[in-house]
Amino acid sequence: MHYDAIIIGAGMSGLAAGIRLAMFDKKVVVLERHYVWGGLNSFYQYKGHQFDVGLHAMTNYAVKGARGLPLSRLLKQLRIRHDELDLHQQGFSSVSFPGEKLKFSNDFNLLRDEVARAFPHQVDGFDKLAKAVREFNELDLDAPQQDARPVVRRFITEPLLEDMIFCPLMFYGSAREHDMDWDQFVVMFKSIFFEGFARPQQGVRHVLKLLIDRYRKAGGELRLKAGVARILNSNGRAAGIELENGEQLTAEAVLSSAGLVETSRLCSAGSQPAQAVGAPPTAPVGKLSFTETISVLDKPARELGIEETIIFFSNRQRFAYEQPQDDVDTSSGVICMPGNFSLPQEPKDHLLRITNIANFDRWIAKARSAGSQPATGAGTLPAPAVGEAPTACAGEAPALRDYYAAKQRWYEQSCADVLGHIADFRSHVKLVDMFTPRTIRHYTGHEAGAVYGSPRKLRTGQTGIDGLYIIGTDQGFLGIIGAALSGISMANRWVLQRDGAAVEA
Ligand SMILES: Cc1cc2nc3c(=O)[nH]c(=O)nc-3n(C[C@H](O)[C@H](O)[C@H](O)COP(=O)(O)OP(=O)(O)OC[C@H]3O[C@@H](n4cnc5c(N)ncnc54)[C@H](O)[C@@H]3O)c2cc1C
Structure with missing residues (x-):
């Protein structure tokens, strides 16, 4: 054919x-x-x-009728009407580091005001950075490659603010450890901070x-x-x-x-x-892969006092975006409460998702030593809730039990390490699931489960x-x-x- x-x-x-x-x-x-x-x-x-x-x-939110933005271009090119996407905006999100939190929403002024409040001596530089981002044409496919951090440091001299800006952009779109290409930084800055988040009800x-x-x-x-x-x-x-x-x-x-x-x-x-x-x-094969834990709560996260839609967090002053030595690095990550978008109907499931950076080789080694392969993909974590004994692996080979026990252990660690940023939700979890870098390889075919590729x-x-x-x-x-x-x-x-x-x- x-x-x-x-x-x-x-x-x-x-x-x-x-x-x-x-x-x-x-x-x-x-x-x-x-x-x-x-x-x-x-x-x-x-x-x-x-x-x-x-x-x-979905990043890159654009209101109906907006022109020239990525979402508008996409809709025009595919001849999809804005209404058909059924998009509902975030309430607000935050970047949360030890001792400092910056809120942001789909209105860039909120982030700008937050920077002025928390880092008053940096706000002029932040304005200049925003201007440089706005004026850069990321669609120039032939632009020479340059690193983002040296460019950002021309405007931002406070390391904590620098890392707080990089954290969401890296988690949602960097295939590189430690730094990003400047054009990729611009793409992500515009899509997250200028345009923002939305989600269809379904x-x-x-x-x-x-x-x-x-x-x-x-x-x-x-x-x-x-x-x-x-x-x-x-x-x-x-x-x-x-x-x-x-x-x-x-x-x-x-x-x-x-x-x-x-x-x-x-x-x-x-x-x-x-x-x-x-x-x-x-x-080069990409090094960055993720685990994702999904907790189904018995009530909306909002009722537990968790207001944000998404929180990008680090428990360390200097945020490390790199492949961890251990199975998972739970000291930083993304917490997402899908029910905290401004949805017309309360979702049936009250979800709380946590993403952490993970080490593909270590998870693959566990799976291999399990001899009989654990099920690939999501839906494999046997523990029904924090504190309950794993049940689904009863009767499985001991090595396979070890694989599932590792998932259970990291699930618990991941939940424990977000408690500096959100209320303790653990007694409200009625079902859990977790996927590892193996799942990402399964769904994408990417070598090493590299979520953002090479x-x-x-x-x-x-x-x-x-x-x-x-x-x-x-x-x-x-x-x-x-x-x-x-x-x-x-x-x-x-x-x-x-x-x-x-x-x-
Ligand atoms: C936990 C997590 C959360 C995320 N959250 C968000 C988010 O909130 N918002 C957002 O915008 N993005 C998010 N992303 C990123 C987003 O999912 C990806 O950037 C996007 O899906 C990439 O699309 P793609 O078409 O490039 O590749 P892929 O989705 O990887 O699609 C490639 C396809 O090719 C197929 N394939 C590969 N090899 C072959 C072969 N040899 N033969 C046939 N088929 C093959 C694969 O099976 C796959 O279906 C998230 C990613 C992860 C891991």
């Missing part, structure tokens, strides 16, 4: 690219290894409860349904349980793919959301010599192999809106504009 374009991966970037191409009558197929679409932004059921895998909030499944319906209506083809085993080459050009079942499909262009390292492997897989195919530039990004999407382009996380645009816009812009640039279609920017 021959296509105008083959897209690897039915995550946000793949689906958005697919819609865009199908809208212009391109013959396009999205190939997804899993039996369900959504990538990292998927959802699942556990003990009768609905959980999102990767959604805390969470990510609502967004995914919208995208999949739009894709099918436009005539796109989606194949699930269709893992790509290798990228085919013809005279040094990407000519198509071979599926894990051996079937071959050919195309004029291949757009891959599998990640840079992973796409590179697909080029050199199988019998073909890597040199003959050519290979995308070598890229630290090396290919901003133009070009791999050096004609006809093969990177979209999504490793093009450098992250999160739900960022990944979707990445798919759209790469589809426009490398398929539609190449074919001479008149494409609105």
Whole structure:
């Protein structure tokens, strides 16, 4: 079968690219290894409860009718009406460090006022930083790479404030340890502090349904349980793919959301010599992976005195965004209360989610030593509530019990280490779940469960192999809106504009 374009991966970037191409009558197929679409932004059921895998909030909120913002561009390009997304804004969120807290909301003035209150001698610098961010064109894909911290230090001289600014931006979008690329800093600053957070009442499944319906209506083809085993080459050009079942499909262009390292492997897989195919530039495997604990409470978090929608916290004055030596670093993280968005209806489940940085190798080693593999993905934590003995692993192999015991131990540690920032919720937990870096690898296929992919990004999407382009996380645009816009812009640039279609920017 021959296509105008083959897209690897039915995550946000793949689906958005697919819609865009199908809208212009391109013959396009999205190939997804899993039996369900959504990538990292998927959802699942556990003990009768609905959980999102990767959604805390949609960043980049824009009010209806706003022009020129990422969300407005996305809606325009995919021909989705603002109302259809059913977005509800956050109340307010905060960055909470020892001895200092900065509140922020979708009105940037709140953060500005908070900086003026807590760091009066820094507020002029903060204003200048905000101006520099506002004026920087992050869409200039050819801009030279520079580190963010030296730029930020030109404006902010107080290390605590510097780390408090970096903390949310890194947790929601840095593939690098310790620092970010300046253009990535700008993308994240605008998406979190200038634009802000919102969420559909029904969470990510609502967004995914919208995208999949739009894709099918436009005539796109989606194949699930269709893992790509290798990228085919013809005279040094990407000519198509071979599926894990051996079937071959050919195309004029291949757009891959599998990640840079992973796409590179697909080029050199199988019998073909890597040199003959050519290979995308070598890229380091990302080191940053997460655990996520999900507690179902017996009442809304608000009734326990927890008002924020999201809290980015550190228990140390200097915040360390790096791969931990231990299984998990619970000294910093993100606490999300999805029920604290301004939703029209109280959600059925009162959730409290905590994200921490985790060490992929250590979790994989535990799983391996378990001999019989623990279930992959979420929905695997056996302990029903803090303080109760694990039950679901009764009768399992001892090593497997150790794996689950580690999850239980880290769940408890993670909850204990947020108590400097929120009220003690632990006696109100009626069900828990937890996922580890293995889950992230499972949902994304990313090596080492690297949530934000490789630290090396290919901003133009070009791999050096004609006809093969990177979209999504490793093009450098992250999160739900960022990944979707990445798919759209790469589809426009490398398929539609190449074919001479008149494409609105
Ligand atoms: C805990 C957590 C919370 C998050 N919270 C938020 C949030 O609140 N807001 C937000 O905006 N973002 C959030 N994110 C980030 C967001 O989920 C990602 O940035 C975004 O989903 C990336 O989309 P993508 O299309 O680039 O890649 P992915 O979602 O990784 O999709 C890639 C797809 O490709 C498929 N694939 C890979 N290899 C192959 C192959 N060989 N053959 C076939 N298919 C293949 C994978 O199965 C996957 O479906 C969060 C992430 C995590 C881990």
